[in-house]
Amino acid sequence: MAEFFDQYLWTWLAYLLAALVHATLLINVVAVGALIFIWMERKVAGRIQDRLGPTRVGGKFGWLQTLADGIKLIAKEDLMPAGADPLLFRAAPYISFCASFCAYLALPFAFGWWALSVNTAVFFIVAVIGLEVFGVILGGYASGSKWSLFGAMREAAQVVSYEVPLGLCVVVPVLIAGTMDLVTIGEMQSGWFTNWYVLHDPFTFITFWVYFTCAVASVNRAPFDLAEAESELVAGFLTEYSGLRWSYFFMAEYSSMFVVSGLASILFCGGWNGPIPLTHMLGIADSSNPVVHYLANLLGCLNLLGKAVFGVTFMMWVRWTLPRLRIDQVMTTCLKYCTPIAAVMFVGATGWKYLQLPSLNGLVPRRPMGEVREYWLASDQGGSMKSAPAIPPATVRRRPVHMEVR
Amino acid sequence: MNLLAEPVGVAHYMVIGAIMFVTGAVCMATKRNALGVLMGIELVLNGANVNFVALGSEYLRPAQDGLGLDGQLIALFVIVLAAAEAAVALAITLNFYNNHMTVDVDQADELKG
Amino acid sequence: MAPINWHTFYFLLFALTAGVFAVAVAVTSNVVRMAFYLVLCLSATAGLFFLAGADFVGAMQIMIYVGGTLVLLIFGVMLTAQGPFISMKTRSGEWVLGLLAGGSLLAILISAAVGVRAWRPVELEEHSPQARVTASRLGMGLLGARVDQLDQSDKTLRAGMSGYLFPFEIISVHLLVVLIGAAYLARPKKRMRPGEETQA
Numbered sequence: 001m002a003e004f005f006d007q008y009l010w011t012w013l014a015y016l017l018a019a020l021v022h023a024t025l026l027i028n029v030v031a032v033g034a035l036i037f038i039w040m041e042r043k044v045a046g047r048i049q050d051r052l053g054p055t056r057v058g059g060k061f062g063w064l065q066t067l068a069d070g071i072k073l074i075a076k077e078d079l080m081p082a083g084a085d086p087l088l089f090r091a092a093p094y095i096s097f098c099a100s101f102c103a104y105l106a107l108p109f110a111f112g113w114w115a116l117s118v119n120t121a122v123f124f125i126v127a128v129i130g131l132e133v134f135g136v137i138l139g140g141y142a143s144g145s146k147w148s149l150f151g152a153m154r155e156a157a158q159v160v161s162y163e164v165p166l167g168l169c170v171v172v173p174v175l176i177a178g179t180m181d182l183v184t185i186g187e188m189q190s191g192w193f194t195n196w197y198v199l200h201d202p203f204t205f206i207t208f209w210v211y212f213t214c215a216v217a218s219v220n221r222a223p224f225d226l227a228e229a230e231s232e233l234v235a236g237f238l239t240e241y242s243g244l245r246w247s248y249f250f251m252a253e254y255s256s257m258f259v260v261s262g263l264a265s266i267l268f269c270g271g272w273n274g275p276i277p278l279t280h281m282l283g284i285a286d287s288s289n290p291v292v293h294y295l296a297n298l299l300g301c302l303n304l305l306g307k308a309v310f311g312v313t314f315m316m317w318v319r320w321t322l323p324r325l326r327i328d329q330v331m332t333t334c335l336k337y338c339t340p341i342a343a344v345m346f347v348g349a350t351g352w353k354y355l356q357l358p359s360l361n362g363l364v365p366r367r368p369m370g371e372v373r374e375y376w377l378a379s380d381q382g383g384s385m386k387s388a389p390a391i392p393p394a395t396v397r398r399r400p401v402h403m404e405v406r
Numbered sequence: 407m408n409l410l411a412e413p414v415g416v417a418h419y420m421v422i423g424a425i426m427f428v429t430g431a432v433c434m435a436t437k438r439n440a441l442g443v444l445m446g447i448e449l450v451l452n453g454a455n456v457n458f459v460a461l462g463s464e465y466l467r468p469a470q471d472g473l474g475l476d477g478q479l480i481a482l483f484v485i486v487l488a489a490a491e492a493a494v495a496l497a498i499t500l501n502f503y504n505n506h507m508t509v510d511v512d513q514a515d516e517l518k519g
Numbered sequence: 520m521a522p523i524n525w526h527t528f529y530f531l532l533f534a535l536t537a538g539v540f541a542v543a544v545a546v547t548s549n550v551v552r553m554a555f556y557l558v559l560c561l562s563a564t565a566g567l568f569f570l571a572g573a574d575f576v577g578a579m580q581i582m583i584y585v586g587g588t589l590v591l592l593i594f595g596v597m598l599t600a601q602g603p604f605i606s607m608k609t610r611s612g613e614w615v616l617g618l619l620a621g622g623s624l625l626a627i628l629i630s631a632a633v634g635v636r637a638w639r640p641v642e643l644e645e646h647s648p649q650a651r652v653t654a655s656r657l658g659m660g661l662l663g664a665r666v667d668q669l670d671q672s673d674k675t676l677r678a679g680m681s682g683y684l685f686p687f688e689i690i691s692v693h694l695l696v697v698l699i700g701a702a703y704l705a706r707p708k709k710r711m712r713p714g715e716e717t718q719a
Contacts (some may be wrong), residue, residue, distance in 0.1 A: 088555055095558075120574045120654045127582035134558055134585075137593055141551055149597065156594050160587065180654050414530045415640025419571065420632035421687045422534045423624060426560070429541040432621040436613050439550050441595055445557050448588065449541055452564050455580075463571035465526070467637070475660050477537040479683055481568075481576045482657070485583050488688055496595045497704035503599045 006259055026104050034254040035066045048320040076243035083144035084240065092142060093241070096135025100256040103128045107262055108183050110272040110300035113284050121182040125263055126163075129218065129256055133159040135249070136220075136227060140237030153235025154327055155220065155227035161334045162217045162224075168342035169211035172204055172349045172368065173197045173267040175356035182263075186271030193275035198268040199360040203348035208268045210342050212311070219253060222319040226327050254312075261311025262304060269307055272300030296310035416467060420461030427453030440499045440509040444492065451488045455481045529570055536563035548608055554593050561585050575654045661687045 039054070042065065046053025058064025080089055106121040106128075108114035133155055140152025176197055177185045189195045198208045217224035228236030238246060258278050265271055325333065352359070422437060430449030437443050461464060462477015506513050547553050561584050568577035573597035585664065659665070663684035 085549070085551065088552065091555070117579075119575060120578050123575070123578040123582065123654075127578050127586055130582060132564075132584035133590060137590065138551070138555060141593070141597065153594075153597055156590050160590050162595075163586065278675075412527060413524060413640040414527050416638035417632050417635070418530060419567065420638065421540055421629055422567070424628035424632060425538045426541045426564070427628065428621045429545045430626040431624065432617045432667055433545045435620070436545070436617040438608075440665070441550055441592060442553060444592060444595075445544060445553055448557065448584070448592075449544060449560070452561060452584075455576075456564060456567060459568050459571050459573045463573065463583070465570075465572045467639075475656055475665065478573045478576050478657060479660050481573070482579060483683075483686065485576070485689060487692065489583050489588050490694055492591055493701040494697055496591055497701040499595055500598060500705045509599045512584070519582070519636055 027101070029104060030101055030251065030255040030258075033258055034251040035070070037068070037254045037257070037300060037312060038066045038250070039063065040313070044313065044316045045320045048317070051283055057298055070247065073243055073247045078243045078245065079240070081144055085142040085144065088138050088142035090245075092135045092139030093245045093274035095138065096132050096252035097248045097255075099128055099135065100252045100259065102131075103256065105260045106182070107259060108186065108266070108271070109304055110297045111187060113297060113301060114183065117183065118181075120180045122170055122174055122180045122185070122263070122267070125259065126167060129259060130159065130163055132219075132252055132256055138239050139241065139249070140227075143237070143240040145240050147234045147239045148237050151227045151229075151233050151239070154229075155237065158220075158224065158226055158327075158330055158334075159218055161331060162179065162214050162338075165210060165338035165342040166214040167208050167348055168339070169214060170263075170267065174208045175346075175350060176204070177198055182266050182271075186266050186273065189270040190273045192200075193270065194360045195268040195273075196268065201349060201352040201357065201359050202354060203207075203345045204268070207342065207345040207349065208264070210338055210345065211264060211268070212314075214334075214338055214342075215264065216315055216318065217330070219256045219260055221253075221257065221315050223322040223324050224330055225324065226330055227368045229324060231324070253329070257312050257315055258308055261315070262308040264311055265304060265307035270303075271307075272297075272304045274299070290339055291362075294369065334335050414466065416463075419463075419466070420457055423453045423456035423460070425453070426450075426456065438510050439499055440502060440511050443511060444495050444499070447491070447495070448488060448496050451484055455484050458484070526570065530567070533563045533566035533570060536560070537567065549600060550596050551593070554589060557592075558585055558589055561589070575657050 019404045038301060039062065043053040045051075054062030054065035056062060056065075057068045080086065103125045106114070106118045108117075108121070136155045137152045139152075140148040140155065167181075173185060174180050177188050179185060189197060193199070197204050197239070199205065200400075220227050228238050230236075233239070241249065430446045430451075430453060433449060434443050434447030435446075439444060445475050458473070458477045460477075460482045462473035462475065462481075464474075502514065503509050537560050540556045540563065543556040544553050544560060547556065561580065565577040565580040565585070568580055612689075660682050661684065663682035665682050
């Protein structure tokens with residue numbers, strides 16, 4: 001794309017434009033996603049509580065409710081308490097938002113559709129999601145209010161603790177796949193749904209649920225939303241925020257919900273591979289025709305989005321069903337239950353893989369595993385690309401053409 | 407001379423590493439808050455890490471001259487040790503606070519007698 | 520206009536961020552703002568690591584340094600702060616001394632960095648994307664197998680390049696000891712001063 005602009009404009013402007021187009025694409029995933037999720041949350045909450053939820057704005061289902069809310073929030077007066085630290089108070093929402101947005105950089109949406117191909121994508125995403133807590137802590141501290149400080153303290157303790165079991169759970173599929181590259185992990189689960197890692201062995205099945213619990217806790221959703229416990233802390237770290245800044249925190253929350261769900265679906269549930277390998281059966285996945293190929297990728301992308309949205313809906317269901325835990329119960333859940341369970345599952349999955357016990361993943365034959373491995377050892381010895389052994393088709397098949405800035 | 411068209415070398419990384427190292431050292435020397443001193447230490451360690459990674463990078467000079475993987479591995483060890491160091495230093499600071507009701511390191515002068 | 524060298528462009532971006540915020544850490548007296556600047560500085564350093572081809576170290580930097588160590592630091596600030604925004608001023612004499620020593624150290628380090636011929640920028644041919652795959656090689660290195668040194672012909676050098684399994688084990692035990700030690704040091708206990716009421 002940059003080359004296309006380069007024909008008509010100055011070089012720097014061309015690159016800027018190309019970068020802007022790609023960034024806008026990604027930002028819209030976050031912004032529009034948040035719009036839809038907030039509407040969905042209100043609908044789900046309404047249905048769970050035997051209400052209708054929003055019904056007026058924008059037709060029968062209240063489609064435009066969030067947009068109306070957004071306009072209200074923009075028009076609202078932007079208040080800052082006199083005792084606040086102005087710089088940090090202003091910067092905090094943007095830190096949260098940027099952190100959760102950065103995770104999208106490494107999240108592949110389909111084979112070949114990613115913003116940045118990072119070799120250590122899993123690690124990168126988990127690390128960047130952990131950064132979101134900074135906005136919350138700084139915002140809570142800079143507000144200069146006791147409620148906010150309490151919320152920030154709880155958040156710091158909670159997120160640092162929950163990163164341990166979360167990391168342990170993420171390691172399990174990485175261990176089975178033998179790579180931290182999300183694209184490779186996703187491709188290794190292609191085929192029927194029995195190839196998904198959640199069905200690899202009993203340990204991974206339990207790991208998936210532990211991961212989901214920890215993910216809910218690490219993005220601060222109820223029943224773990226101790227940082228903004230309305231019943232005790234007014235609104236926790238959000239107490240002094242209003243208007244657009246407040247909504248930035250919310251956008252960050254919803255987008256990180258989507259990221260952890262997307263990560264769960266790639267790590268455990270096959271990512272862009274549907275339960276039935278339709279595209280492979282019809283033979284359009286490997287088609288050389290760009291349009292057909294695009295359609296296959298679109299189908300994969302929809303698969304991933306569907307799974308992630310299902311995860312988000314699940315989180316909403318949990319939120320409106322379970323009561324909020326006390327802070328000591330939150331810590332107990334993490335340190336006395338999630339961490340030991342995750343550790344045992346890690347050892348169990350390692351043993352299962354090491355002993356090569358029978359697994360559901362072998363139920364339906366598929367392409368041999370070696371085809372989608374990283375060929376790091378071979379390329380190391382060969383030195384240059386030319387003398388390296390032939391690269392297997394799965395790794396070079398379909399060069400990414402979309403959303404790659406450089 | 408067009409700044410943006412010149413390639414970057416190990417020296418560039420070492421300059422930025424040196425800046426971080428020196429600001430960290432100045433931070434350690436001038437801060438009176440114990441946590442500020444701690445942050446200075448983190449800056450110093452990071453300045454050193456930048457150098458290790460730059461010397462080991464295949465992107466900055468031919469692979470056979472560089473440190474290779476050693477640079478990255480040492481940087482990893484430094485990061486892990488820095489985490490351990492921060493935990494212990496924080497525990498010491500909390501103890502200090504419990505005993506003196508302040509984190510001003512200039513107040514720790516009981517050994518003067 | 521000459522074609523932009525994107526490595527240089529991003530290097531300047533990250534290096535300026537890291538340098539400016541490193542200086543900001545040193546000159547601010549408000550400890551929470553210091554922590555905030557340090558976050559930005561260390562994140563920019565992680566960017567520098569990515570740029571130098573050390574993906575894993577960069578992600579590690581974000582995860583452990585920024586996400587773990589600095590959260591701990593801010594936690595410490597919150598636990599020990601008495602006023603809402605504490606700041607302890609440094610005396611001007613200390614500033615002068617510190618800047619003098621720091622300035623001379625900086626001059627020496629920079630002249631050393633620029634002076635070595637082998638560290639000057641060189642034109643390299645484009646790297647294949649395979650060169651970026653570092654995580655597996657690092658993992659093998661930690662387990663004691665140096666896959667990047669397989670073709671090392673020198674016998675003595677080869678013996679010294681057997682990997683980092685032993686340091687890795689030592690560091691693991693070290694972390695465990697630190698964990699227990701820190702928990703022991705920071706445990707709640709009675710105040711030392713007589714006359715004050717005991718506090719948990």
